[in-house]
Amino acid sequence: MSTNKEESKKTRRCTPAQHAELVDYMSNHSELASGRFNCPMGNAAIERQWEVLASLLEEFGPKKTTAQWKTVWRDLKSKARARLADLNRASKATGNKSKAVPPLTELERKVLAIIGTVCSIGDPSTSERGLNTWVETEEQHNGEPTAGPSTPEERNVEPVAGPSGVSTHLKSNLPSPFERESLRTPARRSSADPPIAKRRRTDVQELDDAVKIFKGIQEDNNSSYKEIATSINNLSSSLASNQEMQTSNISQLVAVQQEANRLQAEANRLTKEAIDVQREQTRQIMALFAQFINDRGD
DNA sequence: GCACAAATTTGTCGTAAAAC
DNA sequence: GTTTTACGACAAATTTGTGC
Numbered sequence: 001m002s003t004n005k006e007e008s009k010k011t012r013r014c015t016p017a018q019h020a021e022l023v024d025y026m027s028n029h030s031e032l033a034s035g036r037f038n039c040p041m042g043n044a045a046i047e048r049q050w051e052v053l054a055s056l057l058e059e060f061g062p063k064k065t066t067a068q069w070k071t072v073w074r075d076l077k078s079k080a081r082a083r084l085a086d087l088n089r090a091s092k093a094t095g096n097k098s099k100a101v102p103p104l105t106e107l108e109r110k111v112l113a114i115i116g117t118v119c120s121i122g123d124p125s126t127s128e129r130g131l132n133t134w135v136e137t138e139e140q141h142n143g144e145p146t147a148g149p150s151t152p153e154e155r156n157v158e159p160v161a162g163p164s165g166v167s168t169h170l171k172s173n174l175p176s177p178f179e180r181e182s183l184r185t186p187a188r189r190s191s192a193d194p195p196i197a198k199r200r201r202t203d204v205q206e207l208d209d210a211v212k213i214f215k216g217i218q219e220d221n222n223s224s225y226k227e228i229a230t231s232i233n234n235l236s237s238s239l240a241s242n243q244e245m246q247t248s249n250i251s252q253l254v255a256v257q258q259e260a261n262r263l264q265a266e267a268n269r270l271t272k273e274a275i276d277v278q279r280e281q282t283r284q285i286m287a288l289f290a291q292f293i294n295d296r297g298d
Numbered sequence: 299g300c301a302c303a304a305a306t307t308t309g310t311c312g313t314a315a316a317a318c
Numbered sequence: 319g320t321t322t323t324a325c326g327a328c329a330a331a332t333t334t335g336t337g338c
Contacts, residue, residue, distance in 0.1 A: 010315055010324050071325065078309065079323090 014072055015061035016107075022073060023110045025053050033073075033114050080104075080111035 014022075026033040032049045050066040057069065064072070083104060104112070 013316060013323060068324080072323090074308075075324075078311095081309090 011064060011068060012062035014057075014064075017060040018057045018062075019072075019076065019107055021057055021060050022053070022069070023076070023107055023114070025056065026073065026114050027110060030114070076107075076111050077115050080108040080115070083108050084112055 029049060032046060032053070047066070050069060054064065054066050054069050057064070087104065
């Protein structure tokens with residue numbers, strides 16, 4: 001269009017690369033995605049992270065302030081949640097389904113993996129929502145598999161390609177950063193949600209959930225310990241082989257040094273013999289010279 | 299420790315503008 | 319012209335500070 005970008009009310013739109021980079025960054029910085037740092041000066045740390053992110057995203061498209069990127073992230077989350085809610089509604093809809101809801105995009109799935117899905121489809125522990133979704137089913141709460149769909153295809157949602165190295169809610173039983181946060185502080189209630197009293201879990205359920213989460217963390221720790229043990233074994237064996245190499249090298253060096261010493265000793269011996277021969281020759285020359293002088297004096 | 303108010307954060311919705 | 323996105327307004331929830 002002919003409108004001046006500088007004077008226009010709205011900034012230029014983000015590029016897909018910027019969205020992808022933003023989501024990628026969030027997947028690796030859960031504390032930023034959840035907006036909470038568990039350390040002193042947490043807000044300052046968050047602000048610094050946003051500034052870092054803003055400068056990073058600057059390379060992929062139009063420049064924005066940290067406030068604008070916060071809005072972009074907020075809208076991304078909101079949109080992803082809305083899309084998942086639509087999908088869920090469509091999957092539960094009865095009658096003539098004239099309007100098909102398109103599946104989630106890669107970006108939306110990543111966003112949902114980062115933020116968790118409870119706020120989009122409701123808390124499965126509350127039956128009034130009646131959502132037999134594939135995310136966090138009774139399997140987690142009772143340890144029993146549900147009768148609902150078991151494959152992603154059956155659930156009308158493709159498997160989530162979660163962030164690398166991050167245990168996402170959709171990939172494991174561990175809660176996402178958002179849900180971990182929600183264990184400490186109750187999730188924000190949307191205007192469409194039922195009253196708090198209905199949503200509130202019982203203490204027993206809370207404890208049960210906490211135990212399950214701790215078990216998950218424990219399993220994660222155990223697998224980490226195994227990895228560490230394997231790494232230590234690998235390290236020690238490589239150190240041993242290095243030591244072996246060093247030992248064999250030292251043996252060679254010692255042999256060479258011994259040979260050198262032997263040669264040096266032989267050289268010393270020959271030098272001493274030469275000196276002795278030279279001394280004897282000098283002594284004989286001096287004797288002949290003295291004889292010559294005596295003969296001349298006579 | 300509790301109650302209250304103010305400040306801050308976060309999610310939703312509607313609308314204008316950019317992009318197609 | 320339609321779709322998508324940025325952004326402001328608003329509401330709800332949380333956090334923080336203060337007084338008792």
